[in-house]
Amino acid sequence: MANVIGIIGAGTMGSGIAQVAAVAGYGVILYDIEAPALDRSMKQIENNLAKAIEKNKLTAAEKETALAKIKTSVDFSQLKNSTTVIEAAAERLDIKQGIFQRLDDLLPHESIIATNTSSLSVTVLGAATRRPDRVIGIHFFNPAHIMKLVEIIKGIETSQTTISRITSLAKEFGKTPVLASDTPGFIVNRIARPFYGEALRLLGEGVASADEIDRIVKKSGGFKMGPFELMDLIGIDINFSVSKSVYEQFFHEPRYRPHPIQQQMVDANLLGRKTGKGFYEY
Amino acid sequence: MGMAQKKRKPKTPEKSFLVCGDEPLLKAFCEHYSRADVNLYIWHNKKPEVSKRSNLIYSRSLARIPKDLIVIFELTNTSPAQKIKNLEQIEKHCAKESLIISSSVSSTVTAQSAHARYPQRIIGISAFPTLLENDLVELSRGPLTQNDALKAAGEIFFDYHKEVSLVDDRIGMVMPRILCCLINEAIFALQEEVASTDDIDTAMKLGTNYPQGPVEWGERIGFDQVLAVMEALHADTGEDRYRPAPLLRKLAVGTILTSRFLV
Structure with a gap:
């Protein structure tokens, strides 16, 4: 049987993952509950591939081959021949649990069910199936077709075989996989917390202004972006919700405590670049 | 004898600086000033491994170092008690006009000033290994630090191609x-x-x-x-x-x- 990758959810992440899989030569079934989402997704993939041609990273023929590998569907049962399904649906536990139960019923015994979650527990999703040893996290970073990093997350029941298979798959996708245990924020979203948290505290305590902190972090620390410009880019609301999620999941460990400045910015709808104003004006 | 003295004697009328404190920071400062037009006296309990340059002058004892230094860098982060001791000795030995630029990442300038005879010339600096390789240093002032001292400190870093940023006097700075x-x-x-x-x-x-x-x-x-x-x-x-x-x-x-x- 051919190696087919099923992908659930045709949002930004699902589209990026479908593109990466197709370029790597895999047949892809891209599923979404809404047909228009699938159309938008294919347009996004075409645009991305066209940009790759402009940058001489891809030929026109390779683009066509990749596009031909992707089949879209609003019919869940079309995923039935997938050797691996990567779920990239909305970041809500009840939605994902429902999907995992349906996949468990639909897929062959050996197939792996992977989730692209950035904040939910892989172990909890595994428990929604009868195959927790073949449930794993594969966390891509946005934009998925560009960012090299993939976090592979092992739930407490995930088997070594599943880890090896997903790690190989990530490498074939041209990614650099790292292995993390199933703990809140995994690696990046956890260890990066102080970058924002301490910067917010320094601002709140009046040690320096936001633009001065950014200048220091770039020129003294050698970081490409300062914490405040980065929060503006990510979206202050998104960053705040990740902070809250990690804080809650660690049962209020004080190292992860969000800062009132974040709440206030969100309350004022000053969310960063996307609203034209955050810590800076755009 | 004559040779040895000649080697050790600073070329006049150049500026003289003194550096003391944690070894990784001493080394970074030596590297930074090894090509500069200053004599950098290194006061440390053992000779640090730094490039052999005639303007880097090691001494185990403060008594052998001139008193009229332009600036003294005190770079102890790992032991606040040792830092206070060093500052006390420096103040006893050196002219009260010498600027003291002291690392203030594990103790504030304010805390250091409490022990000082002439706290008006003490400036805090974000001296931290690996960060000194970069283009900017953070400075801070204590409650008694004079504006002139701060200005002079800024000029010293400007002369050696570093930007400065003045931040509040808090542990760890930014x-x-x-x-x-x-x-x-x-x-x-x-x-x-x-x-x-x-x-x-x-x-x-x-x-x-x-x-x-x-x-x-x-x-x-x-x-x-x-x-x-x-x-x-x-x-x-x-x-x-x-x-x-x-x-x-x-x-x-x-x-x-x-x-x-x-x-």
């Missing part, structure tokens, strides 16, 4: 505080077996574009330096968020042992 908290968090994750050292470093470089992975960065800085900042932040604020990871304490002992036995 960059060392953020960086040490990042490294401490990475060490907590390592201790909890969230991922391997290499995977943590790879993830932070590729996932968030950090210039170095937090664990390798901590190793280059010296975990004893990171621990000193975390302990000082913890003591200063009383907040558990700054408690050092138990593994960080162990790694710090490793750094100390390595520097003592493997140099």
